[in-house]
Amino acid sequence: MELTLLGTGAVAGLPRPGCPCAACALATGGDARAATAVLVDGTLLIDLTPGVALAAARAGHSLHGVGQVLLSHPQDGPPLEVPDGLPAPIRVPDGQELSLLSGHRVRAVALDSPGTGYDVTAPDGRRLLYLPPGGAPAGLPAADDPHRPFGADPARAGGGYDVVLLDVVGRPDALARLRAAGTVGATTDVVAVHLDHHAPTGAELRRRLAAQGARVEADGTTLTAGDLHNVPDIPRRTLVLGGARSGKSAEAERRLAAFPEVLYVATAGRRDGDDEWDARIRLHRDRRPAGWQTVETCDLAPLLADADGPPLLVDCLALWLTDAMDAVDAWSDEAWHNGGRRELERRVRELVEAVRATDRTLVAVSNEVGSGVVPATAAGRRFRDELGRLNAAFAAECEEVLLVVAGLPVPLRG
Known part of the structure; x- marks a missing residue:
């Protein structure tokens, strides 16, 4: 499974337009972030954001192979423009599953806030959990619950997911609950997205996330599920x-x-x-x-x-x-x-x-x-x-x- 982060910022981006705060003033270069969107194996796009086609081109990708566009949270602004060639975006109802022609399987995850999380399994068996801004899974069970909806396998090193994309800064408790359920383990690559001006920038952001077992990447970065070279070691x-x-x-x-x-x-x-x-x-x-x-x-x-x-x-x-x-x-x-x-x-x-x-x-x-x-x-x-x-x-x-x-x-x- 290959994931390209077309954006890693909050819905309004970082810096926020017209915001005079110090965090926005410091959000330049690699710390400037478009609204979060992720391209999965070139065939699945999660969250449609302004300028997403240009963001993909800058990252060396095209959206022409995308067969499904999923939305994870309510869109409060003007209607989104769908680039030519992309299918109409949808939100999958909680608990329902979607099978793509590419072989990917998607399950909609119920949250404790407005929005939908997505549990994505690639044809190679690698798994991604994507949570929208401010979202945490609802009713997450213990790791030994036989009815756990996230498919966690306690016998599998690292828990159920290979990669988790979520709002670590805004909802660290969401990561704590995933760890408690066994779906995030020592070999899960946790990447912070939906970054807003409430978070620090630069080295301080990376240091803070590393202490929580997470990391941050710049817009346009491509991740490979299962590649653990960049997973931070939590200081003991x-x-x-x-x-x-x-x-x-x-x-x-x-x-x-x-x-x-x-x-x-x-x-x-x-x-x-x-x-x-x-x-x-x-x-x-x-x-x-x-x-x-x-x-x-x-x-x-x-x-x-x-x-x-x-x-x-x-x-x-x-x-x-x-x-x-x-x-x-x-x-x-x-x-x-x-x-x-x-x-x-x-x-x-x-x-x-x-x-x-x-x-x-x-x-x-x-x-x-x-x-x-x-x-x-x-x-x-x-x-x-x-x-x-x-x-x-x-x-x-x-x-x-x-x-x-x-x-x-x-x-x-x-």
Whole structure:
């Protein structure tokens, strides 16, 4: 199966006409995108967009061999012009199947939003799932459900689909649900389409998608189903650093939003009578996907040792350190010099060794402190110094390290 991406942008394209935002201003060259449309094996066109014939010509293809045009979402603008020689576009009713003369089989997938997804099987057996903008499959069952409508085969490496095209940025939960059902696996090529100005551009977009096991390509790119050379490897261990209200926690959560199960490890704990602290915790909790589980603990080593568990999101190391310093009475000069320092070093060493040995996907958050302001007390300076040492030791064990500044992730490693 060969797929040519005639466009990869939102319905209005990228940049949006007349939009003054920074994302649209930066969407130039390879980051400029026409509305999403895909040509399958030169015979099936999914989504008819303005200028699609010219887009095909630029990609080195002709639409003369197209025998079927499918629409995936409602068309709100003026009626689309159908280029000469193309059949009239149709939308297949949910659940119905269509057999093409080319040997391709198409099944319409019901969604949780207006529109239709398409499950396409090529004559060579390769499979594509195409979802429209903002769409996710409705009623997706578990991988072991014998009535699963997507035909997932748990015994087949990589799940049911060879390629999935969907709105990863706008609906990461759709990708999470496909993974939960077993229809997207480690060898599924997940490509983000329907990209709008809400997404970053350039290297930042590629980095963010890679963390979710997806990738992005420029308009005109041709993909071959089953070619896994460009499928990104998901980083196993990531440290996200940042100052107060920098967006570091949101960045960490975004990296795992496309995974069906995540264990959120809150090291903050509760503070009786502190309404402002409770509001902070509630803000974090309300932002998480409903399927995530939460545990409040600073005992991280056993969680890291559980190789069969879902990805971990630890937020944050600064509060873990606070708990560890409380445990050894590190705030007292006397206790610090009479064994407290050695005990804290042992605890930090144990944590770092657990990070080094873990097989779980891990995203950890920590504060970046000490960039100029010197605390007024010895205890404050001690905490600043020890957090700097902890961050450095933890980062040394991570494949990716990010510093979030004013909401913008800056890659330090990976």
